[in-house]
Amino acid sequence: MKVPALDTLWVYLSGSPLLSLLATLVAFALAVRINRLVGGTPWLHPVTLAIAILIGFLLLVDMDYPSYFEGAQFIHFLLGPATVALAIPLYDHRERVRRLLWPLVVACVAGIFTAVTSTLGIAILLGVSQETLMSLAPRSVTSPIAMGIAEQIGGIPSLAAGLVLLTGSIGCALGPGIFRLLGIRDPAVQGFTMGLAAHGFGTAHCFARLGAVAGAFSGLSMGLTGLLTAFLLPLITGLLGLG
Amino acid sequence: MPLVMGMSMLLACQMLGELVARGLSLPVPGPVLGMVILLVGLLVRGGVPDSLRLAGEGLLRYLTLLFVPAGVGLMVHGALIGEELLAIVPTLVGSTALTLAVTAWVLARMQRRFGVERHERGDQ
Numbered sequence: 001m002k003v004p005a006l007d008t009l010w011v012y013l014s015g016s017p018l019l020s021l022l023a024t025l026v027a028f029a030l031a032v033r034i035n036r037l038v039g040g041t042p043w044l045h046p047v048t049l050a051i052a053i054l055i056g057f058l059l060l061v062d063m064d065y066p067s068y069f070e071g072a073q074f075i076h077f078l079l080g081p082a083t084v085a086l087a088i089p090l091y092d093h094r095e096r097v098r099r100l101l102w103p104l105v106v107a108c109v110a111g112i113f114t115a116v117t118s119t120l121g122i123a124i125l126l127g128v129s130q131e132t133l134m135s136l137a138p139r140s141v142t143s144p145i146a147m148g149i150a151e152q153i154g155g156i157p158s159l160a161a162g163l164v165l166l167t168g169s170i171g172c173a174l175g176p177g178i179f180r181l182l183g184i185r186d187p188a189v190q191g192f193t194m195g196l197a198a199h200g201f202g203t204a205h206c207f208a209r210l211g212a213v214a215g216a217f218s219g220l221s222m223g224l225t226g227l228l229t230a231f232l233l234p235l236i237t238g239l240l241g242l243g
Numbered sequence: 244m245p246l247v248m249g250m251s252m253l254l255a256c257q258m259l260g261e262l263v264a265r266g267l268s269l270p271v272p273g274p275v276l277g278m279v280i281l282l283v284g285l286l287v288r289g290g291v292p293d294s295l296r297l298a299g300e301g302l303l304r305y306l307t308l309l310f311v312p313a314g315v316g317l318m319v320h321g322a323l324i325g326e327e328l329l330a331i332v333p334t335l336v337g338s339t340a341l342t343l344a345v346t347a348w349v350l351a352r353m354q355r356r357f358g359v360e361r362h363e364r365g366d367q
Contacts, residue, residue: 028308047307051314058318065319072312078302079309081253083274084260085299087281088291103353111346118338126330132323136334162317162324163335165310170339178343184351193347197339204306215303223275 014063020071027053047201048169079200086203086219093216096188104192108224109232111196115139116229116236135159137237139167141199141229149229153237168201175202187214195221249298256281 013019031049123136134155138146150160175194191214194202199222207215260277
């Protein structure tokens, strides 16, 4: 009597968006707690940790990704308006952005070129498959743009999105050390660099850790990098004869 | 009511961006264009309405959380990533480190140089 009742309960729960929404929020809250417990180290980023916890949970209860996403899409949807909202800190710091416009554009082009050539170079040296290579190429732009580009040059869009997220967490982990090594303290430079190399993940990290100036520049570079990469990448892969 | 007003403004800009991106078949996602549209709007208006700031800064504070659902999608490609893990991880770590270093270095150099140029022009 008890077992079938539980069964139907589970069928109801796993079919409604409630469970995945709650699981996502609880996993995130838990991940933030754990991160704080270990002293806020960027090596155990709350987002990476939350993702790992959720994947573990889904495997444990045997729920597939599409059913999870049916509920979690309500959180995912807010990425759109949040991206639009990046205009607010950008507006607040408009004077600084205007003064730095040319340095920013030059740094952006240099950064994209480094990102693409080093990714392709190392990956080819290590002998990855063509499909993976083309999914890796757009890895330093924000996921929606990366998915479109990957499709265009012959990669797998959803794999590209995943690699973008991995890049983001790696960028957040490496960033502080590299800034220290190069002696860079300016939050504008740090923010812009994080936005370029670690896109939305880096931007979120900047808002959470480095403040509004870094966040504004990070958002700016994320948008600028996305725009420029969409045009530059097909050119670069074509030049290297990979397209 | 302010939260509703602010959220409506954000969604309206996103929708406009989405329409422009699709209408002109640009390779840029709608929200990024929406950000540009909102920025232009703020520059024209010359200020950020309180309601917009409330909604926008609330969302930005939780930006990290919003990436979680997409990230869980990595589980779909677990097998493929596992197969090429030894190539993918060094590639991502190596090129991300290089990208961070080059971008920060170029921007810091350019900023210094640009600052000096401005100063000289100011002296003349």
